[in-house]
Amino acid sequence: MGSAVPEDPRGRVSAAVPALxxxxxxxxxxxxxxxxxxxxxxxxxAILEARAIPFEVVFVDDGSRDRSADVVRSFRDADPRxxxxxxxxxxxxxxxxxxxxxxxxxxxxxxxxxxxxxDPADIPALLSHLDGWDCVTGWxxxxxxxxxxxxxxxxxxxxxxxxxxxxxxxxxxxxxxRAFRRDCLRGLVLYRGFHRFIPTLLRMRGYRVIEVPVRNRxxxxxxxxxxxxNRAFVAFIDLLVVRWMKExxxxxxxxxxxxxxxxxx
Numbered sequence: 401m402g403s404a405v406p407e408d409p410r411g412r413v414s415a416a417v418p419a420l421x422x423x424x425x426x427x428x429x430x431x432x433x434x435x436x437x438x439x440x441x442x443x444x445x446a447i448l449e450a451r452a453i454p455f456e457v458v459f460v461d462d463g464s465r466d467r468s469a470d471v472v473r474s475f476r477d478a479d480p481r482x483x484x485x486x487x488x489x490x491x492x493x494x495x496x497x498x499x500x501x502x503x504x505x506x507x508x509x510x511x512x513x514x515x516x517x518x519d520p521a522d523i524p525a526l527l528s529h530l531d532g533w534d535c536v537t538g539w540x541x542x543x544x545x546x547x548x549x550x551x552x553x554x555x556x557x558x559x560x561x562x563x564x565x566x567x568x569x570x571x572x573x574x575x576x577x578r579a580f581r582r583d584c585l586r587g588l589v590l591y592r593g594f595h596r597f598i599p600t601l602l603r604m605r606g607y608r609v610i611e612v613p614v615r616n617r618x619x620x621x622x623x624x625x626x627x628x629x630n631r632a633f634v635a636f637i638d639l640l641v642v643r644w645m646k647e648x649x650x651x652x653x654x655x656x657x658x659x660x661x662x663x664x665x
Contacts, residue, residue, distance in 0.1 A: 423455065423507055425503075426456070426509075434470075441475050445479070456504075494594050495592070509581075522577065522615055534607040535579070537572075540572050541614075
């Protein structure tokens with residue numbers, strides 16, 4: 401599997417040691433999270449180094465107005481496994497996720513939030529399912545520790561509506577803590593707000609998706625970028641589009657292709 405990049409005695413990765421081609425890419429959309437990043441990176445690094453595999457962490461700055469990009473640059477100065485993808489202007493979580501997925505180089509890809517509510521300690525459990533599945537999506541079974549009753553109630557309602565309309569069985573489509581085989585992401589086309597529906601979009605293409613429990617921690621700094629309006633009404637319009645896509649997708653099997661063989665000269 402390879403080994404983690406060695407560090408010098410001061411805890412900094414040696415500049416003389418080139419970063420290995422990563423087996424794992426962690427993609428983290430970032431929007432005004434400078435205080436959280438200082439806690440997230442050391443915590444995440446410790447978990448990933450314990451895996452003893454080459455990794456990279458791709459922070460995607462979605463037009464932050466604070467010092468988030470500068471904080472990530474300081475991480476990069478000390479560790480070449482850190483990458484910064486900075487969008488010119490705030491484009492939304494789906495755009496930032498898409499940019500990170502396109503930049504990822506690992507054969508496995510994990511997506512997670514930068515607000516500290518996702519626990520990096522859950523990453524090994526997510527990855528362990530990729531032997532038999534193409535996508536592993538998190539299910540925040542215990543929402544009480546990390547969210548208000550209003551957010552929990554709106555999430556339950558939203559998930560029930562999404563499953564009823566889309567004919568799906570995802571318990572927590574709002575959880576973006578996920579692991580993928582990178583192969584299944586090739587050709588995936590996302591539209592604004594569609595990061596919620598990535599597991600459904602992959603299932604529509606024949607990929608295997610499993611949902612597993614993950615922890616949900618309290619937010620320490622800042623506030624959620626998503627309220628009831630954009631979690632419910634806008635998402636419902638997106639849901640109708642996904643339902644239309646499922647109903648209108650092409651379904652056929654080729655029974656015969658006479659004469660389609662390659663002719664060798």
